[in-house]
Amino acid sequence: MSGAEPVIRPYRPSDRDAVAEVCLRTAASGADASGVYRDDALMPEVYALPYVDYAPDLAFVVELDGRVAGYVLGIADTADFIDWYAREWAPGFRRRHPVAGPPTEHRPAYTEAQLIADGGDPERMRIPELDAYPAHLHIDLLPELQGRGLGRRLIDTLRAALAARGVPAVHLGLDAANVGAREFYARLGFHELGSSRPEAPRLGIATS
Numbered sequence: 001m002s003g004a005e006p007v008i009r010p011y012r013p014s015d016r017d018a019v020a021e022v023c024l025r026t027a028a029s030g031a032d033a034s035g036v037y038r039d040d041a042l043m044p045e046v047y048a049l050p051y052v053d054y055a056p057d058l059a060f061v062v063e064l065d066g067r068v069a070g071y072v073l074g075i076a077d078t079a080d081f082i083d084w085y086a087r088e089w090a091p092g093f094r095r096r097h098p099v100a101g102p103p104t105e106h107r108p109a110y111t112e113a114q115l116i117a118d119g120g121d122p123e124r125m126r127i128p129e130l131d132a133y134p135a136h137l138h139i140d141l142l143p144e145l146q147g148r149g150l151g152r153r154l155i156d157t158l159r160a161a162l163a164a165r166g167v168p169a170v171h172l173g174l175d176a177a178n179v180g181a182r183e184f185y186a187r188l189g190f191h192e193l194g195s196s197r198p199e200a201p202r203l204g205i206a207t208s
């Protein structure tokens with residue numbers, strides 16, 4: 001365990017690979033998803049890299065001993081992101097990942113076929129509450145950074161950045177199997193949105 005204090009700082013383009021790595025290593029309901037899909041690039045290409053490419057100024061990382069080991073990624077205007085994603089990201093994604101491969105021995109509940117379908121379909125992000133909760137986020141910390149108050153600080157950092165832009169509220173979706181994350185968001189004051197379903201929880205919170 002390191003004695004150094006982790007530092008929260010704005011994202012830099014040189015963090016891109018490390019952000020992808022953190023995404024992969026926390027993508028199996030909060031646990032390591034390495035090898036769960038035939039291509040380890042899939043998860044980051046859906047849930048991390050388009051975020052830092054579209055909104056690098058709303059990405060914040062946690063650096064520990066010179067290494068990025070956590071992040072929060074924010075989108076201020078999800079509707080605009082959907083348009084950008086459809087235009088700039090989905091075509092390349094579909095080219096790189098035309099079909100799902102045969103399942104790995106992990107056989108995840110969130111199948112590779114579904115992940116590939118989601119990666120090519122930004123309309124899945126157009127939730128009914130978008131007018132009231134235009135922003136959305138993803139947050140992930142490697143195990144060594146969890147439980148140290150950094151998740152709360154990252155969410156506070158993003159909420160403040162969104163509030164400063166006049167964005168009233170932020171939402172997120174999470175894996176129903178991720179019980180720890182559900183507890184975390186409840187503790188921070190997130191509430192369930194009307195479109196939330198037991199198998200696909202959706203939460204929101206005001207930015208200030």
Ligand SMILES: CC(C)(COP(=O)(O)OP(=O)(O)OC[C@H]1O[C@@H](n2cnc3c(N)ncnc32)[C@H](O)[C@@H]1OP(=O)(O)O)[C@@H](O)C(=O)NCCC(=O)NCCS
Pocket residue numbers: 026029030031139140141142145146147148149150151152153173174175178179180181183184185187188
């Ligand atoms: C979920 C996650 C972001 C939480 O961040 P964290 O730094 O571990 O959480 P914090 O230490 O900031 O905790 C903030 C509060 O939530 C509570 N909390 C956090 N995790 C909890 C858990 N698993 N069960 C119960 N409470 C929890 C803490 O007790 C704390 O309460 P307090 O501030 O009132 O004392 C982080 O653990 C993580 O990245 N996990 C793996 C990836 C993941 O699941 N990402 C979310 C995907 S939707």
